[in-house]
Amino acid sequence: MNPAHDNDPRDDDTLAAEYVVGVLSADERRAVSARIESDPAFARLVDQWEAHLSPMDEFVPAEPPASAKRKLDERLFANGPAEAGSRSSGPAGLWSSLALWRGLTAAAVVAVALLAVQPYLGQPGQPEQGAGRLVASLAPQQSDVHYFVVYDARENDIGLSHVTGERGADQDFELWVIEGDQPPASLGVVPAGTSVHLAVDQALSRKIEQGAVFAISLEPRGGSPTGQPTGPVVAAGDLREI
Amino acid sequence: MTAPDITKLIVRTSMKDRAAFDLLYRHTSAKLFGVCLRILRDRAEAEEALQDVYIKIWAKADRFAVSELSPISWLVAIARNHSIDRIRARRRATVELDEATGIVDPTPGPEALTMAAGERARVFSCLDELENDRAAAVKAAYLSGFSYAELAERFGVPLNTMRTWLRRSLMKLRECLER
Known part of the structure; x- marks a missing residue:
């Protein structure tokens, strides 16, 4: 070793x-x-x-010659600048990038890794709104279940990217949003798949925008029978703007 | 450019946004080139290293989110580690190079990495708690990328002594930083 x-x-x-x-x-x-x-x-x-x-650390900043950037671009993009361009910022680019998180179980030991990608994701010229798209990492809680969440306020949509962790037979993952001391509100059972979407109603959108926490619990197939989490919380993370 | 701005550019770079990557390069390449030069002490090699560093940044920008480091510290760590890998690989005596080129010591007005002067003062006050030569060995290793063998030669102590020095010093340093 x-x-x-x-x-x-x-x-x-x-x-x-x-x-x-x-x-x-x-x-x-x-x-x-x-x-x-x-x-x-x-x-x-x-x-x-x-x-x-x-x-x-300390260093003397030194401007590199322009040729360094030119060579860098040649090395990085020479074989497909068009491809590099088409991958910028679109949903496909986002998800393929999030797919890179797969295997990055370093996140498992980081309490929460979260990023707000609006307004950074905005296409040039696209009007920016107060609440846009946000990304959170739902980090494992004594499990290996790890999801990435993208919340899109404009579309009232939550996208979930499955990073690691499997549900057992006869079990489902259920996504919850928890606001302050309020009881968790269900966003529904997480469909199986690497990249899935859930619709969000307006009341839940408000909670999310006010800085609620997301959690995923392990429930019997079909979701919690009680309307509240009954199984262990296997992943959680918060979502806020930075 | 502020830390949150650089964070945004790194995040956008992780989404393979070339415009963000270009801006990130524009705002950080002088710093990272400075780091490569400090360790490699060879302009041509530092230029190559800088390209490699940004290729790594392009490929690994998504990892930033799981790091505890500030955005600039994260970028500098990539540049430092890559530069150290390069000097180890070239197997030339850094000690000789260093005497030959004479650009070892930070010239007047080096830029400290950390934005928080307090953190910097703290690490140096903790280094002051170490014996002088041991603190000097830690600094020489960190800033110039000397190997154990090179440090042993510079400080005129056996290799194993240098290992013991450095390990104990690092643990003491951390204990002081966490105090």
């Missing part, structure tokens, strides 16, 4: 610190990089060390 020195036992925390401070050999760094990609708990240790040490 230990990439280098015999008789040199190191715990993960030490290894993460050594990677961040930069003292490891080429082979060790390769091994650590691979581990960051595959081991979310370890990636989090590395992230924490970056956060500890980065205030030490």
Whole structure:
């Protein structure tokens, strides 16, 4: 497991610190990089060390030559600028990008990763409205169930992208919106599929826009028989504008 | 450009928005080029490294959301790590290079990474709690990307001693930062 020195036992925390401070050999760094990609708990240790040490950083900004950007564009986009263009901001682009989150179970150990993508997603020239599209990560709660949620106020629509975690046979995931001390309100059973949509009525839209929390619970097939969550909350996250 | 602005550009870049990526490059490339130069100390190589760094940013922008780092710290970490990978790979003695080119030490007026001066003061006051040469070793490793072997040579101590120094120093540093 230990990439280098015999008789040199190191715990993960030490290894993460050594990677961040930069003292490891080429082979060790390769091994650590691979581990960051595959081991979310370890990636989090590395992230924490970056956060500890980065205030030490200092550098002299230097303008790179224009040729650097030209070469970068050639390397990135030479084989299909049209494709790159067509993927910008459309729903397909969004979902294929969200699909990249698959396997990113680093999110599992981050309390909540959330992003509000309106107005950033707005197409140029498109009128911006007060409440637009918002994205939240519903991070696992003692489970491996992870969903991404996109709420679109204009369409009264919630899109759910299934990242990880399976429901058992005879069970369903049910999506809830929870506002302050109010009891959770059901948004319905989450249909099976990697990318699904739920309609939202106006009362629920208001709750969402006021900064409600989303939660997913595990329920008997067909949804909670009581109108309130009966099973464990397997994923949760909040949604607010940043 | 403020941190929230850079956050927006990273988010849009993760949606493969090229206009946002271009803007992100425009607003951050001088900083990241500065980081590459500091570690690589070779302009041509730093230019190549910078391209690699932005290719990684394009590919991995979605990871930003699961990081605890500020947007600039996140970008700088990519540039730093890539530059360190490169100097390790080229297997030339950084120590010699450093003497040859003489652009090791930050010139007057380096830009601190962190926007919060308080955080920076804190990390340096914690470094002050370490013995002088150990604090210097931590700084040299972090800012210049020296390996254990290079640090041992520079500080004139055996390799294993340097390992022990650095590990203990890092743990003490964190303990102080979390105090």
